[in-house]
Amino acid sequence: MQDDQGIVTAGMVVIGDEILSGRTKDINIATTAEFCTDLGIELKEVRVVSDEVDAIVEAVNTLRARYTYVFTTGGIGPTHDDITADAVAAAFQVALPINPEAREMLESRWRKTGTEVTEARLRMARIPEGADLIVNSVSAAPGFRIENVHVMAGVPVIMKAMLEALAPTLKGGRKVMSVAIKAYVGEGTVGGPLGLLQQEFPDVKMGSYPQMGADRVMTELVLRSADEERLHLAAERVRAMVSDAHAKAGVELPTEQQ
Amino acid sequence: MQDDQGIVTAGMVVIGDEILSGRTKDINIATTAEFCTDLGIELKEVRVVSDEVDAIVEAVNTLRARYTYVFTTGGIGPTHDDITADAVAAAFQVALPINPEAREMLESRWRKTGTEVTEARLRMARIPEGADLIVNSVSAAPGFRIENVHVMAGVPVIMKAMLEALAPTLKGGRKVMSVAIKAYVGEGTVGGPLGLLQQEFPDVKMGSYPQMGADRVMTELVLRSADEERLHLAAERVRAMVSDAHAKAGVELPTEQQ
Structure with a gap:
């Protein structure tokens, strides 16, 4: 309902x-x-x-x-x-x-x-x-x-x-928006910090999708929320977390990501 | 179970x-x-x-x-x-x-x-x-x-x-066998007689699948049963029914079906 x-x-x-x-x-x-x-x-x-x-x-x-x-x-x-x-x-x-x-x-x-x-x-x-x-x-x-x-x-x-x-x-609901962020590390590397961010943003649903069969390791993090402001706030935090993970793992980003 | x-x-x-x-x-x-x-x-x-x-x-x-x-x-x-x-x-x-x-x-x-x-x-x-x-x-x-x-x-x-x-x-069950029969008429043409045959063969499950987007009208009839003898008996009856439907509709069969 x-x-x-x-x-x-x-x-x-x-x-x-x-x-x-x-x-x-x-x-x-x-x-x-x-x-x-x-x-x-x-x-x-x-x-x-x-x-x-x-x-x-x-x-x-x-x-x-x-x-x-x-x-x-x-x-x-x-x-x-x-x-x-x-x-x-x-x-x-x-x-x-x-x-x-x-x-x-x-x-x-x-x-x-x-x-x-x-x-x-x-x-x-x-x-x-x-x-x-x-x-x-x-x-x-x-x-x-x-x-x-x-x-x-x-x-x-x-x-x-x-x-x-x-x-x-049909009546539509509040439009849910999403942001996808690429992390060039395994799901297990971002899993811990992502879980903490999820606790901080219960109104922004965070999913993590490892990409198989690609040339390099990549995990796509997808954030979804009907609250645009909170979504962007959470996305900023997730991007910062991913940057830290990249730096820590010495990841070189693909050209288009720099 | x-x-x-x-x-x-x-x-x-x-x-x-x-x-x-x-x-x-x-x-x-x-x-x-x-x-x-x-x-x-x-x-x-x-x-x-x-x-x-x-x-x-x-x-x-x-x-x-x-x-x-x-x-x-x-x-x-x-x-x-x-x-x-x-x-x-x-x-x-x-x-x-x-x-x-x-x-x-x-x-x-x-x-x-x-x-x-x-x-x-x-x-x-x-x-x-x-x-x-x-x-x-x-x-x-x-x-x-x-x-x-x-x-x-x-x-x-x-x-x-x-x-x-x-x-x-895993323990397997009785193997279910299937027979597929092509009827070159619409589903609505074979639907009636197929329903009667289904009543006669409750132990043989009969499904009907219209094929869309093909060059000519075709309905695939699929019979499934774990009882091989009953399956073949039912298939014979369905084939006869389909032949009748083809004759009545003046259907020319594709070469490989004759």
Whole structure:
């Protein structure tokens, strides 16, 4: 939920046996994570669950009570293993009728493409009662929003189009800014002093990311905060700490860093 | 847990704010999913959580009670935001002392590389009481196993090496086999009949994956089962169904499919 400091949070549910078997590599988590960060929404948790109603219901109900928004991907196609709409209807304890607007979106597309209307295809027009549609500009079959839960396709290009479609309906949080600082020493060298600075700046989140496979040792320190002034103050202190570490280790900086 | 039919299950916890912010793209889920599938272990659920002790404890405790194995990735480096060992010790309510064997692994590597022993680096030798070490052939800092929970690094190359190291200690399940069948029609065309066949073969899991962005419409149908005979019987029926759909739609098969 949104608290006094304007923090907006999200949880995500990725639905599909094909992700859990390794057959399909998920890229929707990264897309959603970047989307949330851009809007100032903190993505707090992601769950990948199988194509089982109970598993989906549990994940959706837990996360929708916990966060401002929930995004789900996958399981809204026309086949028997596409059970996301059923599960979300069950989670909200509402009916799952054919939605006339969704049906019209689909049939209008099918008329153009000469696609036969089958019972399987019409499954995609089943929308939980009380939900709004999320337009699918790619393949017409809509997603939907019910309360704070946004149900989207699993096919990445469609999922991305749906995120764009719903962006204007979401309230963003305070924009979190970040500063990245390169330390040309190992993570273990900066770890101690960075930990002390973190204690001094609890409102600036400090992360440390060793770079593997590069020509020389490098650790990227990333500072994140919604408070710009504190962020820059902390960044100054971290830069000074890194300079000390460089001097102590006799590090020669790459030309562009001098 | 392993049931009478030899089903071995797993859950996975991916730990790290950098995944949830979109800064780092996770590839460990796909690696672990493939690893499990190869060993006949069913990966049932993945949770991506932030660098917060409570979030990690909740995920680890829920999944370890639910599945045969739990795999975690991330948060075992030397900096203050690496709190996975702390969280797993808290989840099991055990102490987190410096482990002499882990310390020796690290110091022996550091002697070779001339790396200074710092308090931050020694954090990586803290191992929950009662845990066994998982060897890290890449950068020496070990992972660990406590009961059914396997704690691994987040850096993909190290994580992969750790999975290889622990593979011989895992019991595999019944090997699940799969058959993939190409249908050159839309998912909505095969969805109905496939659903009926799924009802007839509850022991053969049938998935349907539309291929986007290809030259022609194609839906890949994937059948999975631990029962080879039933798998082939089901595959025969699905192939016949697909042939009918091709004939009805006047589909010309690509040369290599005829």
